[in-house]
Amino acid sequence: MRRHDVRKRGVPDLRIKEDHSIMFSDTPVPDLFIHDMMPKLSGNAVKCYLFLNSVSAYGSRDATRSDIADRLGITEEAVDESLLELQRMHLIVVGDTDISITDLKMLELQKRYRPIASSLPSEITQRENLNEERERMVNLIKMTFFQGIMTFMWYDQIDRWFEAYGFEPEVIYALFQEAANNNxxxxxxYANxxxxxxxxxxxxxxDQLSVYYARFLEKNKIKAYVGKKLRRVLTEYDLKDIEMxxxxxxxxxxxxxxALAKTRGASKPSIRFVTAVLKDWHEGGLTTIELVRDYEKNREAEAGRARRKQVLARDNRGNFREGEERDADSGTGYDTRMPRIDSDELEGGPDS
Incomplete structure (x- = not known):
């Protein structure tokens, strides 16, 4: 049925007709609407939807824009806004001469189940066993975390996790446990x-989740340890470095x-310095604590030798100049260095 913009055209004299499948029509207001859609709607939109359902429950009825506004105690412009909002949520379809109320249960059923043309008996058995196992887990989740009342959006989400990620039922349960632990x-x-x-x-x-969690807990332990050692609150970038x-x-x-021990004595120890140290070890192929300590010991020894050579070279430069002067005088055994002549003597000469 073709839709049109009720904001521009308003609501003409329309016939409101029921569009519910008889098989699923057990209540004028589906629980799917109450739990999943009503919290997302404005108050006027909820009023309009309930009014339309109450009218259509007893067959088709004629209603005008002003009729709806008068019955609900709102303006005609608010009626237009509400119907437009219901259209966006796919709760109604506004045609040229009527308004159809969407059968939410049938729509949900079509989303959940796809017809299968043919399957081998083994495939049917495998699928049935898998569905039974999943159904048991979904019921356990519903009773454990939702006191037996779980909204339809969670059913959709669980189906998506099963299909998109291939999770085992136990992993889905652990997912809800994690979300519940964090309220x-x-x-x-959050769960997604x-x-x-x-x-x-x-x-x-x-089993894979158990390994992941052991690794996850170990990471958190190391992050807390690093923050304590460096005496600082770690930023998001710090945490990414630690994960690296x-x-x-x-x-x-x-x-x-x-590596953290190398920051000892620093007034403001930084993650960047520790990252540079660890990167150097990684690029050097150091994979054990013994290799790291041997590497650092050799590097410190090499640095010590380099410092001693530098000091010795500096001292030798001074000794070499004095040696040159002694060598120049050693030929005669006397001090033959030129005496210092004052500038006054150069200008005036010796007294006669």
Missing amino acids: RLDGPG RIAEDWAAAGVKTY WIDEFGYDQEIIDE
């Missing part, structure tokens, strides 16, 4: 970000602590 079950946003992180790390099974030490360089806390 973030008010919406799917966690799911993306797990998927990016290659997590699909519960662990993930890219492959260093554990023992080697990182060895």
Whole structure:
């Protein structure tokens, strides 16, 4: 049915007709609307939707723009705004001569299930077993985290996690546990970000998740340790550097602590300095604490030798000039250096 902009044309004398499938028409206001869509609508839009449902529940009725405004106690402009809002949410379809109320249950059913032309018996059995396992986990999630009442948006989100990321049911449960531990079950946003992180790390099974969490906890432990050692609150960039030490360089806390020790005595120790030290070790192929300590010991010894050579060269330069003067006089055994002549003597000459 063709839609039009109710803001421009207003609401003509329309016939409101029911568009519900009889099979699913058990309530004038679907629970799907109450739990998932009503919180997103304005008050006037909710009023309009409830009014349209109440009218269509008893068959088609004629209604004008002013009729709706009078019944709801709002302006005719507010009616236009509300119907436009309901259209954007796909709750109604405004045609040239009527308004159709969308069958939300049928729409949801079509989104969830796709007809399959044919399947092998083994594929059917495998799919049924998988669906039963998923269904048990979804029911457990519903009872554990939502007291038996889980909104439809969560069902959609769970299906997407199963299909897009290939998570095992136990991983989905752990995802809800993580969100609940952080009091973030008010919406799917937080859980979805966690799911993306797990998927990016290659997590699909519960065993893989256990390995991921062990690594995750170890990272957090190292980050807290570094912040304590450097006596500072770590920024987002600091945390990225630390993750580079662990993930890219492959260093554990023992080697990182060895690098942190080099900041001892610094008034403002920096992450950048520690990163430079660890990068040098990484590029040198140092993978164990023993190799690191041997490398640093040799480098300190080399630096000590270089300093001694520099000091010796500086001292030798002074000794060499004095030696030249002694060598010049050694031929006669006397002090043959030229005596100093005052400037007065040069100008006036000796007294006669």
